[in-house]
Amino acid sequence: MSGRKQFDIGAALDQAMRVFWQRGYADASLDALGSATGLGRGSLYGTFGNKETLFGACLERYASIYGAQYEQALAAHIGDPARAVEAFFDVVLGRIADPSVPVGCLIAQSAAQSPTLKEENGVQVRGLLDTQRQRVRAALADSSADSRTLDELATFVVAVNQSLAVLSRAGTSDAELRSVARLACTTVADTLARASSEDAGQG
Structure with a gap:
């Protein structure tokens, strides 16, 4: 439309x-957001609403991008939950090693800053973490382990994922991160194998 600046929303x-991902919610100023997007404060408010609304939209965008990758990895090894978890961590480590995006994870960054978030955003972050746990739990379901063990393993995998993001921001090397992920995968595989052995013994 004539007289109006056009931009790609x-x-x-x-x-x-990326600003929220790099700086965290508290330190992502409107000036920094405006500079990154090329939008003035008025255009930011007019397009996205306030900072909390913009942050919520960014969380959803992040979750849609990487959530789809997680789902694809976890679903690629039906019948082999241990391999599915390995594929999940491959995606995580690939994101961390990607030089085109900020280090770490927007969700992990946001979870660490939960006390500074508005209630609605805090609920959203917790919901995204729970969605991640549910995805992993679904991939583990094709196992003879009992529900409690699978619930604990799903929580463990998500905890390791968040830890990898935090460690990467602290400068931990790729080799060390991969070592952590490898030990996590071994823990999952050993736990599932033990459950399967116990189930066979009882049979």
Whole structure:
């Protein structure tokens, strides 16, 4: 439309997401968000609402991008839950090693700053973590382990995932991160194998 500046909303949202990802919610100032997106404060408010609304939209965009990758990895090894977890961590480590995006994980960054978030955003972050846990839990379901063990393993995998993100921001090397992930995968595989052995023994 004549007289109005045209811009790609999706691209602006991606740039805002990177600011939140790199700086965290508290330190992502409107000036920084405006500089990254190329939008003035008025345009930011007019397009996305307030900072909390923009942050929520960025969380959803992040979750849609990487959530789809997690789902694909976890679903690629039906009948082999241990291998599915390995594939999940491959995606996680690939994201961490990707030089085109900020270090770490937006969800982990946001979870660490939960006390500074508005209630709605805090609920959203917890919901995204729970969605991640549910995805992993579903991939583990094709196992003879009891429900409690599978619930604990799913929580464990998500905890390791979040830890990898935090460690990467602290400068931990790729080799060390892969060692952590490898030990986590071994723990999952050993736990599932033990459950299967116990189930066979009882049979």
